Amino acid sequence: MANDSQRIVNRFGGNAWKGASWNINSMRAFMAPLGSADYDLTCDRETLLLRSRALFQNHAFSRAVISSMTTNVVGTGIKVRPQLKQLDVLGLTHDQAVEWCRKTQDLYEIWSKSKKCDVERKNDMFGLQDLALKTQLVDGDCFALAKYDKKLEPFGLCFKLLEADRCMNPLGESDSDRLAQGVEVSDFGAPVSYYFTKRPPWSIDNHSDMLETARVPAFDRYGEANVLHIFSPDRTDQRRGVSILAPIIVLMKQQERFLESELMAAVVTSMLTAFIESNDEKLSDPIMGNMPDYEQVATQAEKESPTGPLELQAGAIYELKKGQKIASINPTRPNSAYQGFVEAIFSEAASSLGLSYEVVLRKFNSSYNAVRGAILESKKTFDRARRNLISDFCRPVYEKWLTQAILTGVIDAPGYFENPVKRALWNGCRWIADSAFLLDPLKETQAIKMQLDEQLITRDTACAATNGGEYDAVLDGQAEEKKMRAEKGMNEPGLINKSETFSVSTDDVNESAL
Known part of the structure; x- marks a missing residue:
């Protein structure tokens, strides 16, 4: 009751912040929803995912955003360079450390440059980096599972990437604070386990998302991640990711409709030259002109129908019915204001994502300082995205590979499994990109x-x-x-x-x- 009274006071009594006022006309209809990060995503994540995929597949600027991110973040690949510190703790001399790093780097490159590191045998590790980032940007998150196959000597390790819609609750299990959207968390919000469908939903053989799931623990006995969850949370207590295109879906869809309308108007305008009055009803049909029958799509019945389709051809002159006056066509397309208007939309959309639209569109036609500023500002976003990809995917992959290499005896690392400090030191590395x-x-x-x-x-x-x-x-x-x-x-x-x-x-x- 006290809370309800306080809300009434806040709604009608507080005016310190205009943004919170209910008295200003522009704010009266501004109803912001209440909900935690997980609650908001539970309702909207699937719709956002599907619409983002549709934009990536069919909308040029949306695809350019994703392409720009993957090209500048991953490029030709993010490469690992082992780097050992506190050599006295590891019991190594400087020369021994240099030799260990060189050997480890060479062995990792042999494995990572082979398609055997991919369960599907389609990509090497650099291709997996690109695909993981692309999936995360479009879907909101991406998952990677480690698989072990004795046939893949000498390491026997490979990875399987999963799209976001493979992670869901078991059949009949509703969302709760413990388990929601396929992720089970602890009381502190840390992941405990993930539930993945055994087959992709809406696949060729299965026209449904009602699939059996398998539970995968989040971590193994050594504390390493069993499931690599690649996503970038925007709020605390957020267990799933949101597509990078989510804030600009409305803008991009409206721009797509505007483009299609302008393009169609330009095409129609280019086909209309002039209308000519004719008193001879035996001449060619109005609108159809002298177009040969075999080029006409409409049937004779459709041609005679008042609502039938009109067939146009470039540079045509159409004969009108008796009594109508001649009228020339004043072409107003292409729209001269189109470019400036659309560039304003692209600029707003790109800036909301931390990018410059010049970088997204590869359009560098202004001054050197202006273009360089646009590139440097976009680089900040690329660097952040690369850091997140290294943290969520690249580094865990390297650590799993190193663990497997030590277990198989290919690499020697004393104290790796017994001492957590030594384990962290042996895992030391830096990453190099283009x-x-x-x-x-x-x-x-x-x-x-x-x-x-x-x-x-x-x-x-x-x-x-x-x-x-x-x-x-x-x-x-x-x-x-x-x-x-x-x-x-x-x-x-x-x-x-x-x-x-x-x-x-x-x-x-x-x-x-x-």
Whole structure:
């Protein structure tokens, strides 16, 4: 009762915040729903998922958003580089640690570059990264299950990706605080187990989502995740993900309808040239013109019907009924305001996702500074998405592979299973992705040289920024090339000296032409 009274006071008495006022005309019809993160998703998640898939399949800008994310986040693949710290705890010398990291990296690359790491034998690990991210962006979340097959020597490990609609409650089980949307959680909200259908819903052989489910514990006895759940929660206590397209579904669908209407209007306008009055009723039919019978889609009955379809052809002149005046066609399509209006929609939609619409559309026709700013702002979103993918998918995959490699005796890691601290140290690694897009390689490489000269960055960082490579690999390659040139009696192409510090001109000459 007290709560009801307080709500009445809040509704009719509080006016400190205009956004909470019920007296302002613009706010009276603004009814915000009450619900926890799980409650809101329980009602709407399936509809959001299906509509997001439809937009990804058929809407150009929505697909461009997903393509831009996967291309810039995963690119050609996110690569692991083992990195050991606190060598005294692990009982290793520096040289032993370097050799262990090199061996582990080589073995992981052999496994990850083979399609044997995929249960379906369709992708290598980089392909799985791309597919996992794409599924998460479109569906809201993606799941990965580890499978073990003795035939896949020497590691016997592979992964199966599952779409979001494979995770659901068992038949007859309603949503509750403990189990909802296929995820069982503890009192603190941590996942305890997941329920997955044994077959995809609405498959070729099964026209339903009423399927038998299997329970999979969230973690194994070592505390490693049995189920890799790739998603990005927006609220606390949220156990399932939402498509990245969810906030722009209405905008994108309306833009699609607007595009179709404008396109159809432009097509019809291009086919109408002029109408001519005719007093001779024996001439060709109105609207149908002189189009041959075999090109006419409508039947004779449909042609004579007042509601029958009209068949148009490009550049046609149509003869009208007696008594009607000639009228020329003033084409108003394509709509000159279309581009500006649609770009405003795209800009709003992209910014709501943390992207610049220039990056999504690959449209770089403004000044250098403006385009570079758009790229750098979008890069922040790409970096965050990459960090989440590494945390949810890449790192757990590497840790599971390393565990399996140690169990099979391929890699030696003393204390890995006995000591949690050593286990965490053996799992240490860093991740390398493709380098960022260099809009003006000359300017940006000069800036990197200046940072090197001032000792603000390492050469390894500079190498990753310019071409996504590693400095030690570059040194090895240069040493091999130098050896080959010496063997063939070739002169060195030039001395590689530390570049002199210089300043970059801030005079943007002809910048508007970029």
